[in-house]
Amino acid sequence: MNPPVTMRQIAERAEVSIGTVSHVINGTAKVREKLRQRVLDAIRSLGYQPSQLARGLRRNQTNIVVMIVPDITNPFFPAVVRGVEDVAYKGGFRLVLCNTDNDAQKESFYLNEMRSYRPAGWLVIPATDSHMATQLKSSAIAGPPVVCIDRQPPDWKGDVVLVANEAGAYSATQHLLRMGHRQLAVITGPLHLTNAVERLKGFERALAEAKVSIEPEYIQEARFNRQSGYQAATRLLRMLPRPTAIFACNDLMAMGVLLATRELGLHCPEDVSIVGFDDLDFAEFTAPALTSVHQPGYQIGTTAARLLLDRIDGSRGSPQKIALPSELKIRHSVACLSPTVPPARSKRREAAFEIR
Amino acid sequence: MNPPVTMRQIAERAEVSIGTVSHVINGTAKVREKLRQRVLDAIRSLGYQPSQLARGLRRNQTNIVVMIVPDITNPFFPAVVRGVEDVAYKGGFRLVLCNTDNDAQKESFYLNEMRSYRPAGWLVIPATDSHMATQLKSSAIAGPPVVCIDRQPPDWKGDVVLVANEAGAYSATQHLLRMGHRQLAVITGPLHLTNAVERLKGFERALAEAKVSIEPEYIQEARFNRQSGYQAATRLLRMLPRPTAIFACNDLMAMGVLLATRELGLHCPEDVSIVGFDDLDFAEFTAPALTSVHQPGYQIGTTAARLLLDRIDGSRGSPQKIALPSELKIRHSVACLSPTVPPARSKRREAAFEIR
DNA sequence: TTGTATGCGTTATCAG
């Protein structure tokens, strides 16, 4: 490129000193209107853009916000990222996106390397076995603010924005119970993730309150992806007695359950009811449409970003833990077993489809 | 944070000059092994990270690759981004992600501002009405390399990586024709996008070859999102005669078609067949499972990134236009009208999935 | 109110 225009050239063109140019750009001192206009004109006509590198070096801070995500390919995350980007953009910040692949090492690498860009702040969705907390603790006495999203890493004492996981799982399970299911199975996420644990807790609380108890092997741990959901479901659906309903702790795993159900020649919801968590965009288009706990991804993103921006602006309150409400979206993947509640229709179908 | 450790501290600790430290870090001159080790040790024990800001300022180039995307929330893009990130990461580059929201102004803003971070290269999926080409032309005599993805902006003469749009649309349409459909409708993307045009061309070529002609109003232009697909489909499904098949030029719009179909009390594929384009992850889970042209998002990303990295390394060949192959995935959203062509088998399958 | 000068942390040039 035609070597980028610098402040010096603006200064020459406007016939002022380089310091004055800086002052009008940053509003850091009063400048006579006449000069100010000359500077502004020069900037416009030369198409000047301040070097973020030089500025960042000097100020020891850039307008970058680093966002660390396990895997942008997980369909829950893009909405969050988008929410973040929208408020960051409006606040004048740019987003650097890092995929950790759920690898704590890669996360750690990014945390280290990106630090040298002097970002204004961090937004992180921790990797599955993140040791973020310890790493940050050791390096950051008064580093840029960090807010965690979606999951709370062990030992993490800082800000967190997530969804009401326990409550969501509770309402999902309660729904299953109300529909007459008693043989309930659950496919959890990795249990060192707080959100996975919370969802399991919600499930168990609903069970306990209804005085329903289940076999321990009805609780299967998987990895929040379709593949592992499929495997867990396959195990579950081969058990005797077969569970009549499966709560998959995210929609990706619910898809796996759906797949396993079909492959075993079973039908949802006649043979097995399924409820998911996340309510991804496609949940209403699956066959049958998936009943799922809605998670407001975009709002999570905007909320987290706003919190971060406040911190960047110097807000020094005590760490916040913001839990956004979730909401059960009832669709067609849950059958009604108790003839009492809604009419006998599904009961009959149930019998008709009894396979082995 | 404890003020970040600098080269100067490394130099002191290793008892060498600051220049020597730089040399061992960059391998820019031979250093006596003894000293080299002392430096390396100092780096390790102090946890030194070179300042990317200072380095970028000095070298006039950073290890940043800026990726510009219309909307990360469009489920086709995350895979592309992921592909990019994977190869960029391995090549030592970091990704800055910018959402333009399909707004050419925002795109232009990003192009301008991010330039001041001296990125090593650009990867851009142009906004709907991008004027990228002219903007870049005017500012970049020998700026960092740019490769376009998925869409080719008007006037763009540089590298492009995309999918074989025409061929994909052709095969989709051919499939519809083979299944006996003659009343074919198409919902295109915005026709100032090359990919939308290409897909329409493929559709029309298949029609022409089969000597089938359709009413002009069977060609509806929409905006590649669900909403506009829904609207276009609603118009289409109210026409007389009603089209027996709709080719939606992406899956998001196909979802809109599905929705419209249901709302009008019609059934897919009995009343109307649908084929999409993209083959998003959820296509096999919709009701009915969507027949769609598969687009290898991840590979598009890796291919584009590799091309960019080559350019960054100085590869100076003439501009490349790489079209990756697409492939029609046949599922259950297309009904067979002519009992003659393929055997009754697919007809039966259609029926089996009537559950909804 | 405006100009001058220093330094941010590197790399790169040039002597030694």
Next chain:
DNA sequence: CTGATAACGCATACAA
């Protein structure tokens, strides 16, 4: 081979 030293482009303390 190694060590000074001058930029890189900007913000800022200080002088005028």
